[in-house]
Amino acid sequence: MELSKKLLLRNQGIKFTCLIGFSFLLMLVYRNILWDLQPGSSFLVSHPFATKKATNYFVDLIRSGFPTKFGSILWRTFYPEVNKLISLIEVGKVMWPLSMNSTTSANFTRLLLRKNIGGYTVGDILEATIEAKDGLGQRKTYGGDYFFARLMKTNDAGEILTSGIACDVVDQGDGTYTVSVPLLWPGRSTLAYLLI
Numbered sequence: 510m511e512l513s514k515k516l517l518l519r520n521q522g523i524k525f526t527c528l529i530g531f532s533f534l535l536m537l538v539y540r541n542i543l544w545d546l547q548p549g550s551s552f553l554v555s556h557p558f559a560t561k562k563a564t565n566y567f568v569d570l571i572r573s574g575f576p577t578k579f580g581s582i583l584w585r586t587f588y589p590e591v592n593k594l595i596s597l598i599e600v601g602k603v604m605w606p607l608s609m610n611s612t613t614s615a616n617f618t619r620l621l622l623r624k625n626i627g628g629y630t631v632g633d634i635l636e637a638t639i640e641a642k643d644g645l646g647q648r649k650t651y652g653g654d655y656f657f658a659r660l661m662k663t664n665d666a667g668e669i670l671t672s673g674i675a676c677d678v679v680d681q682g683d684g685t686y687t688v689s690v691p692l693l694w695p696g697r698s699t700l701a702y703l704l705i
Contacts, residue, residue, distance in 0.1 A: 590680055594653045602651060610644035613654045615704040617642035620688075622700070631695055635660065639678070639686040639702055649684030658702040660690045665697065676700070 586592075623636045639656055641649040661673030676690035688702065 590653070593682055594651075597651055597653075612643060613641045613649060613704060614644040614646075617644070617646045618704060620700065620702055629692055631692055633692050635690050635692055635700065637688040637700060639688060641684045641686065651684060652680040652682040652686070654680075654686070655705040656686050656688075656702050657705055658688045658690070658700065660692075661699050661701065662694055663697045663699045667697075667699070669699065673698075678702075
């Protein structure tokens, strides 16, 4: 019985220590987001035992793990499409601000199915291309739009019977997007896409 009490107290101590550590980490993230710490600045500098060098290292370490600015190196590592778009902005291929006619228009954008001569069977991959166009009907020369595509089962009258399956949409970076989806059921289907 005595051993179980000691283990219980030890577990509670570990939980308390983890809670304090997590709270401190949240406080740092909160402070970093609200006040956008500059490298070399910190609220720890006022502590009598904190050296400026150690504090700078600590702040840089925290900032590298919790970037506050969209487009930082960390964002670019995990999202190649963000890196591609920000690079286009940096070299001047995409200029800001854009007129509304320069942005992608759902009215002019079109979906092109890749024809399969032999027809389709269950298990095949249906492929299509979304060709993005701007408000003037001109084809876009860069990517960055977000399209959502879904394949839905329909009856002969064209009524949607099920919620369907989400498709893979890949940005080619040139204003076209490749859509692919496996055909999971026999019969008629409708491929719908949405510009988000």
